[in-house]
Amino acid sequence: MNPPPLPSKQPSLFANNFVFEPMPDPANPIRALENLLKYPGRIVHELHQTRAAILATWLLIFGIAGVAIYGIVVGAQSGGAQMWIAPAKLVLGMLLSVLICLPSLYIFTCLGGIDAQLRSVCGALFAAVCLSSILLIGFAPVAWIFSQSTDSIVFMGTLHLLFWVIGIRFGLRLISAMGRFLGATSRGHLRIWSVIFILVCFQMTTTLRPIIAPSKTFLPTEKKFFLANWFETINRSDTARKK
Amino acid sequence: MIKHLKTLLRGEVDARCLEKPNLRWFIGYCIAIVLGSSVYGATIGLWRAPLQSVFTAIKFPLLIFLTCIGNGAVNGMLAQVLGSGLSFRQTAFAILMSFAVASLILGGFSPITLFILYNAPPLASEHAILGHSVMLLAHVCVIAFAGVMANRRLFGLLRKMNGRDATARAVLFSWLAGNLFLGAQLAWNLRPFIGSPQLAVQFLRDDPLRGNFYEAVWRALRHLFL
Numbered sequence: 076m077n078p079p080p081l082p083s084k085q086p087s088l089f090a091n092n093f094v095f096e097p098m099p100d101p102a103n104p105i106r107a108l109e110n111l112l113k114y115p116g117r118i119v120h121e122l123h124q125t126r127a128a129i130l131a132t133w134l135l136i137f138g139i140a141g142v143a144i145y146g147i148v149v150g151a152q153s154g155g156a157q158m159w160i161a162p163a164k165l166v167l168g169m170l171l172s173v174l175i176c177l178p179s180l181y182i183f184t185c186l187g188g189i190d191a192q193l194r195s196v197c198g199a200l201f202a203a204v205c206l207s208s209i210l211l212i213g214f215a216p217v218a219w220i221f222s223q224s225t226d227s228i229v230f231m232g233t234l235h236l237l238f239w240v241i242g243i244r245f246g247l248r249l250i251s252a253m254g255r256f257l258g259a260t261s262r263g264h265l266r267i268w269s270v271i272f273i274l275v276c277f278q279m280t281t282t283l284r285p286i287i288a289p290s291k292t293f294l295p296t297e298k299k300f301f302l303a304n305w306f307e308t309i310n311r312s313d314t315a316r317k318k
Numbered sequence: 319m320i321k322h323l324k325t326l327l328r329g330e331v332d333a334r335c336l337e338k339p340n341l342r343w344f345i346g347y348c349i350a351i352v353l354g355s356s357v358y359g360a361t362i363g364l365w366r367a368p369l370q371s372v373f374t375a376i377k378f379p380l381l382i383f384l385t386c387i388g389n390g391a392v393n394g395m396l397a398q399v400l401g402s403g404l405s406f407r408q409t410a411f412a413i414l415m416s417f418a419v420a421s422l423i424l425g426g427f428s429p430i431t432l433f434i435l436y437n438a439p440p441l442a443s444e445h446a447i448l449g450h451s452v453m454l455l456a457h458v459c460v461i462a463f464a465g466v467m468a469n470r471r472l473f474g475l476l477r478k479m480n481g482r483d484a485t486a487r488a489v490l491f492s493w494l495a496g497n498l499f500l501g502a503q504l505a506w507n508l509r510p511f512i513g514s515p516q517l518a519v520q521f522l523r524d525d526p527l528r529g530n531f532y533e534a535v536w537r538a539l540r541h542l543f544l
Binding site for chain 1: 324327328329330422423425426427428429430432433434436437438439440443445448449452467
């Protein structure tokens, strides 16, 4: 006689761990972090419940802490005051980017056919940023080793941006998962928003420059766009090397 | 009302809402247009001067309402002649709904355009041209996106009302053509929206009804090619 079939959970929508099910012990912040990495589907499920605000707050706090810790590694290349300026700027930049892009995320979720409350959308964005900052902490030892091996701001800037892009890619996947969980009819809108968010964050690194190198003022006195600043920095570095 | 506006953005508005248009939704759409387009308009004008941002914040929703009112009769007639079955009231309602969608999208983008403005080199700097170009491009892309999404939603609604793709498409394109035609001219009459550094900040240029958008384009093309 054949054994009875195993009770099936909600079918997973992605290959790895995006199963939308209740999270055990949702009030425990450490459990929340663990689930964010291992079972992100549970985070998406919890963010849609009435107690989502507490979870969202913890995710934001962990996101701020993670970015601040990575900021110390970024500032370690120059040392001195940069050890607190770099984390402060990275945290400020992260919060400003979230604030700037949140209204458009809410609009884009509606355009994508998703019926979500504002608190769920906020929570998903905080979760995305938190996940990317946790991954940045994972990259921190690698970044520190490279920062001690070179004086090149261009090289280290590229490396930090690359690590951040890898981290935020996983974070944005979580937002996409929220869309699927809530019955999105179109994925294109959230993809467009993801590009906008990445562009805003890139520009924010220029708005709050310098982050790696020291400076006489906390904020820059001249306004520049991201690419213009990047190319100028590369040219300056090439000229300095030729001398 | 917010729930209804979200339904509008999702494109899930029932055709029944057009069968019996109600005053509460009408007021809601007007509020959405005023809030969304004013806030966005302010970010357009801020590049020139704070006073210009106030002027543009007033003129942007005014442009939308004047276009709706100016084309109200012809849009209603076109809807009937093309066999959509919509009355004048339903036509006005549908067009107001699409402008409400566009205004909500524009409002959502306003923190981003404000951020771009913050990072743009100021008027007096040597890179002012770059800043102006980036801002212009950003506004064109945002307004185009809002327009495309609003028209997609309007097309979906027309299809639900009528049941025929061809009729819905014909009605949509005829409304679009009319609104673009009148809207461009009204935008010309209500200029400036961005403002020119060489000219004073004004609510309207001197003698605003004189001149014509299409004649200006024609003159520019002639200068370019002849």
